[in-house]
Amino acid sequence: MVVIRMSRGGSKARPFYNIVVADKRVRRDGSFIERLGFYNPTAKGGEEGLRVAMNRVTYWKSVGAQASPTVERLLKQAAKAAA
Template sequence: MVVIRLARGGSKKRPFYSIVVADSRYARDGRFIEQLGFYNPIARGGEIPLKLNLESLDAWVAKGAQLSDRVKTLAKQARKAA
């Protein structure tokens, strides 16, 4: 099954997440099909906290990809901001 989920990056105590399309059998931070954006939960000042390509997201959902719970919330935030 293809899922759209967060892949963790960054360093210890400084998380940074990539929003990726991946096969559910792959490791969380492992191989992925496409990167759709990023999420920085501790963005400060002029940093961008969320960037998401909504057109690609909609295309993958139309193909049958499932969204993780957190990505659903982030997509809702991105649509509201756009």
């Protein structure tokens, strides 16, 4: 199964997450099919905290990919900010 989930990057105490499409069997920070965006929970001031390519998310969902609960929450947040 193909899932849309977050892959952790950054350093200790400074997390940075890429929103990726990956096979469910691959480990969290392993290989992925496509990078759809990013989430920076420690963004301050003028830094961008969330960016998602919604057209690609729509495509992957149409072919059967399932988003994790956290990614679903972030997608709703991004759609609200875009509107």
